[in-house]
Amino acid sequence: MISLPITDYEHFSFAECRLFLNRSDRECLHTVRDGAVYKLLAPEGSPVLVRIRQEAGKPSLAAEVLYGEVTGEGEDHIRRFVTQWLHLDGDMTPFYTFSAKDKILGPLTRNYKGLRLIGIPDLFETITWTITGQQINLAFAYTLKQRLIQALGYVLEEGGHTYHLYPHPAVIASIQPEDLIAMQFSKSKAAAIIRVAKLMAAGELSEEKIRALSFEEARDTLVAIKGIGPWSANYVLMKFAQHPQALPLEDAGLHNALKAQLNMPAKPTLAEVKHITRHWQQHAAYATFYCWRSLTNG
Structure with a gap:
């Protein structure tokens, strides 16, 4: 069993992360089933199937190898991959403090509390x-x-x-x-x-x-x-690189989310999106991600 420590556990929800990971029935790079996430990796060049679950009573997740074999180095690779994938080492407090005073982000962080920015480590x-x-x-x-x-x-x-x-x-x-x-x-x-x-x-x-x-x-x-x-x-x-200021301004999903959150009659123009998001700065990536989450039912 590979232990995966979680930074800022108060602001972490494995359930919210699973909901986001399970948003498309066409996703084939991971599977969400029975409260766990299954992921095929190749930490040392050979396929290894891992099951990721919450560790009961602990501020951590656990990754269990179900298929294949790994050395200590392979375990370290799995730990790094999942930590980056689910942003387990992220300190969410600054973003939540910032969002509490924001009319768009405040409701989103309350609705999806504990959601981490699901990355793509490859x-x-x-x-x-x-x-x-x-x-x-x-x-x-x-x-x-x-x-x-x-x-x-x-x-x-x-x-x-x-x-x-x-x-x-x-x-x-x-x-x-x-x-x-x-x-x-x-x-x-x-x-x-x-x-x-x-x-x-x-x-x-x-x-x-x-x-x-x-x-x-x-x-x-x-x-x-x-x-x-x-x-x-x-x-x-x-x-991939987890830059907090990354902001895909042209993203259609972001535009749709802003339209819904602000009850706008039409999707905002690019100029309006720039104006609305101008103060996000070091919180832009997480703000965008929570806006995307608002487009998914559940």
Whole structure:
């Protein structure tokens, strides 16, 4: 059993995190079942299935290996991955203090108390997911993601359930745009995804490089890649690099949430979104994430 300590346990709810993780029936990279989260990982190159549950009476979660074997180094990898994925090491007090005085965020933090910013600890997955989701609705984005994973990722059948690993950059780098177009990716998205895969497979773009950069440097590095605009770059820096000031201003979901929370007759313009969110600053990523949560039933 791998213990996963939780910082600021008072502001943590595993139930809220599970609700967010379970928002799409097309999600195939994790499974929420019986109060637990199941996730297939490859901490040391081989598939390992873990079950993540709340530790009764303790300010921590526990990850149990159900399939595969890990060394101490593999356990450390799992601990780091889940901690980043569920932002277990986050101090939520500043955000909750800030939100208490905000007419938009106050009700959201009360309604979804304990929700952490669910990240994507894999840079390649984050970038390709945001490219996939450009200018289409979330349901179709999940469909495309599912097709990509089922066709090119790793599949494990265990205990009557199916689990998947996201395709490795080297795998995507070896295919042709037509392979993705056949899955209904647009030509531009297919080209962009393969372009990123080749950069990462060659080591020209890496998780270590992005993490070592400042927010502005990382944003500029990402935007310099054809197919990645400001919205995608901010999404990556929010979900992968955990930069608190990341704000995907152009995000349609954010616009819809602001419209609903402020009872606006129409979706706000980009100028209005900039005005509404101008004071979020170091709370922008969490504020955006809670706005997204408000769009999901439950």
